[in-house]
Amino acid sequence: SLAKRNAVVTGSTSGIGLAVVRALAKEGVNVVLNGFGDAAEIEKERAAIETEFGVTAIYDGADMTKPEEIAAMIQNAEAKLGSVDILVNNAGIQFVSPIEDFPIEKWNQIIAIDLSSAFHTIRAATPGMKKRRWGRIINTASAHSLVASPFKAAYVAAKHGIAGLNKVVALELATYGVTANCISPGYVWTPLVEKQIPDTMKARNLTREQVINDVLLQAQPTKEFVTVDQIAALVLFLCSDAAAQITGSNISIDGGWTAG
Numbered sequence: 204s205l206a207k208r209n210a211v212v213t214g215s216t217s218g219i220g221l222a223v224v225r226a227l228a229k230e231g232v233n234v235v236l237n238g239f240g241d242a243a244e245i246e247k248e249r250a251a252i253e254t255e256f257g258v259t260a261i262y263d264g265a266d267m268t269k270p271e272e273i274a275a276m277i278q279n280a281e282a283k284l285g286s287v288d289i290l291v292n293n294a295g296i297q298f299v300s301p302i303e304d305f306p307i308e309k310w311n312q313i314i315a316i317d318l319s320s321a322f323h324t325i326r327a328a329t330p331g332m333k334k335r336r337w338g339r340i341i342n343t344a345s346a347h348s349l350v351a352s353p354f355k356a357a358y359v360a361a362k363h364g365i366a367g368l369n370k371v372v373a374l375e376l377a378t379y380g381v382t383a384n385c386i387s388p389g390y391v392w393t394p395l396v397e398k399q400i401p402d403t404m405k406a407r408n409l410t411r412e413q414v415i416n417d418v419l420l421q422a423q424p425t426k427e428f429v430t431v432d433q434i435a436a437l438v439l440f441l442c443s444d445a446a447a448q449i450t451g452s453n454i455s456i457d458g459g460w461t462a463g
């Protein structure tokens with residue numbers, strides 16, 4: 204059982220990360236929530252996790268572009284909870300532009316949040332995991348860690364990068380009871396995706412159904428979104444003893460996208 208384990212999930216104030224934090228808490232895992240958002244709403248979510256699931260939930264607002272804040276987040280988690288046993292690197296942003304116009308600051312920001320933040324969390328959490336001889340490192344990559352799309356230079360580079368980092372970490376920690384794996388979703392139904400629909404309807408003069416099927420789900424053979432709960436279930440499986448020999452893997456959950 205995962206009860207009494209301690210987890211840090213970056214970018215968990217919304218979408219996939221929030222579903223992962225809640226799923227872990229439901230299994231009795233103490234959690235560190237991280238990410239941006241309205242302070243009152245985050246506090247409401249944090250308190251709800253504690254009362255619903257009877258675990259400790261801490262909020263840490265560390266900015267994933269700041270290496271010192273990231274290291275401090277892991278140290279604080281170890282100090283307050285006793286250990287970091289499960290680390291889910293999930294914070295991520297996207298930016299879409301032709302490469303010749305791609306803003307340099309957007310490139311740097313995406314590489315920092317979507318790739319380098321995972322290096323900094325893993326670097327800080329690894330000594331404790333090695334010492335305790337148990338750990339689960341899970342990186343939310345993307346179908347874009349395996350295939351590319353035009354206009355997503357930074358995102359595709361960062362996600363391919365995290366797939367490489369994941370393999371290195373898996374090899375280094377293989378004899379310590381610590382696994383490292385990537386989860387690679389296709390299109391996931393999150394508030395972020397949902398909010399794009401009205402604008403895309405207007406911009407392209409399409410109906411809601413056309414936007415969903417011809418734009419968003421164009422690359423996804425099942426023509427269905429992945430749900431955040433399906434991703435959270437995969438995280439729980441990767442944390443289980445049944446998954447102890449799964450390491451260095453990049454597991455697709457993309458409705459068949461990368462099969463084509």
Ligand code: NAD
Pocket residue numbers: 213214215216217218219220237238239240265266267268293294295296316317343344345346387388389390391392393394395396
């Ligand atoms: P989301 O926007 O709902 O959540 C992103 C989270 O990251 C939020 O909590 C946000 O506050 C946090 N964040 C952003 N910048 C941060 C920073 N500088 N420091 C700390 N936290 C920061 O998005 P989501 O769809 O849940 O995405 C989560 C992860 O899943 C990302 O890595 C994304 O690339 C990946 N992903 C999403 C999809 C999808 O279709 N939604 C598909 C494949 C991969």
